Amino acid sequence: MMKGSKPLLLLLVASSLCLSAVIAAQQQTCPADLGGKCDGGASDDWEGEFFPGVPKIKYEGPTSKNPLAYRWYNAEEVILGKKMKDWMRFSVAFWHTFRGTGADPFGAPTKSWPWEDGTNSLAMAKRRMRAHFEFMEKLGVDRWCFHDRDIAPDGRTLEETNANMDEIVELAKQLQAETNTKPLWGTAQLFMHPRYMHGAATSPEVKVYAYAAAQVKKALEVTHYLGGENYVFWGGREGYQTLLNTDMKRELDHLANFLQAAVDYKKKIGFKGTLLIEPKPQEPTKHQYDWDVATTFAFLQKYGLTGEFKINVECNHATLSGHSCHHELETARINGLLGNIDANTGDPQVGWDTDQFMTDIAEATLVMSSVVKNGGLAPGGFNFDAKLRRESTDVEDMFLAHISGMDTLARGLRNVAKLIEDGSLDELVRKRYQSFDSQIGALIESGKGDFETLEKKVLEWGEPTVPSGKQELAEILFHSAL
Structure with missing residues (x-):
């Protein structure tokens, strides 16, 4: 790149993003079948159908040619003593499914759903929430996951932000009751806002640390109020790009104190859910307390937190840390730390977190073997922390991606059942260690x-x-x- 071209590049990117917002605002701002009743996005109480062309997804078996049907996931079918839905405990990730734009480090957003109006207003947040619950109901999934700032917009002050959250949460509570759903887990988004550029609980600025604490306090309250089963602490920007200007021990101590305060507040409000930590390597740091399961376990042991936390394993993060997902799951399981799984995968030729839906049957079989050995994941489950590919822009693609991911894991469970029934692989392992049966x-x-x-x-x-x-x-x- 020529000297002096960086400001021009930033200007072009900013212009592209602004143009995308203008185009989005000019497109339909409410569901396609609303017709002449569309009011330009001002209304937030419309309760019609957001996915009129998509039926409720049903199980049709492996021979089905219907792309909007399950071939392998049969929720009520009993396998290895449990219904498939109880082995899986699937959930939809609000942020990727309803806030994903298709943007990547080198490309502007590619998606604008019919109900979006290009704003981050309360009215838009309510309409988006209604679309989310219709999506889950048609998909046949009864759990969801969220970041606080993805479901409700930031205000000018913390008080205004919390008021926005309260308003959205009341709608979510109503929709949960109508659809018999609840959060698998909630979390605070402590990485996107500029205030968190140095980290949150590891920030060298005490006011940022305090703000993060206030944000987690509210997110814990919201998760508890909505009946969430778990609460997750993300690595995110918690870590260090360089150690030259960082007191790593001091930041680790601060982080441990932060997590202990979260444990104390959880108990104070009576939240019975599990606290989870998610290993998150290279996003975007390189010296981290949560590089992988083993590093996270060491951190928890050092600060006396092992009895308070379990681990949320994300398969794509496993590969970024240099491990397989199966390795990370087994490390967590053997140490009694396996709490939840973010069901995604990465591209082995791309060195960043692509968050693809899992489609590899062998990988899914290994994942499910760990789940079965663990006796299941409850009160955890599988969260589809996965997003559509950048070029997948049809509303239907949201369903196709989740159907594919759910079928892949369901097929993995069926394969594990076949391996257990056959017994040959277990017998091979038994014989390998039989000298110790002496x-x-x-x-x-x-x-x-x-x-x-x-x-x-x-x-x-x-x-x-x-x-x-x-x-x-x-x-x-x-x-x-x-």
Whole structure:
């Protein structure tokens, strides 16, 4: 890029975004079937149908050719002793589904839904909330997730912002009662506003720290009021791009104190939900307390918070941290920390958080194997922290993406059931460790295998014979169930 071209580039980007807003405002500002009753977006109490061309999504089986039907997800079907809906506990992410614009670091927004008017007004927030609940009802999902600032607009002051939130939350409470739904979890958005450019609980500015505390206080109250089952703390911008101008220990101490205060307030208001931390590498920092499950576990242990928090594993974040989603789930599960899963995936050739819907059957089978070994996720579940591709701009695409993601995980569950019923893979694993099904093996596994005793056994046995691990056979057995 030529010297001096950066201001021009920023001007062009700003102009493009402004033009997108103007175009959006000129487009239909309410559902397509409202016809001549459309009032330019001023009304917030219209209660008609936002998705008139989409029926309620039903299970039709694997042979169905209907794209607006489930092929593998049958909510009431019992698999491995539980209904599929109870294994899955699916939820819709409000921010990606209803606030996603299709923008990326190099491109302007590409989506403008029929009910949007280009504003972030209270009226628009109410209309958007109604569309959200209709979407969930037609999809057959009874849980949702939200950031505070995605469902209600910022005001000029904290008081005004909280008043906006109260008004939207009352509508959400009403719609929940009408549709028998509730939040899987809520959270505070502590990363988008410029005040959080240095972090929130890790900010070096005490006034920002206090503002973040006030925002989390309100978000906890809202989640509790709506009957939420969990509350999530995102990594977001909590971390460090460079250590040259950062007191990392001080910021970690501040963060631990912040989380402890959240625990205390949760108990004070009687919120019974689980507090979750989500590992979030490279968004956008590189020195983080929550790089992966293991790092987050170490942080919780150091500050005595392991009994208060579980972990929300996002599959795309797992790959960004250099692990597979299965690895992160198993690390969380083995340590008693698996609380919730953000069901998405990333592109292995793209080094940032693309938040794609999971469509890989093998990956979904591994994910569901961890869930089954964990006995389920309740009170957690699967949240579709995933967004449409930038070029997918039809309203119908919102349904197609969720159907695909739900079917993929449902198929993974069915595959796990087949593997368990067949038993060959479990038997292969059992045989691999069968040498420990001995007197000396039992001694070791009970923690009583001292070195002197083991040395005597080695002198008695001589050089050990090491059998094959049968890795290829394990892969054959696994993929035979897919």
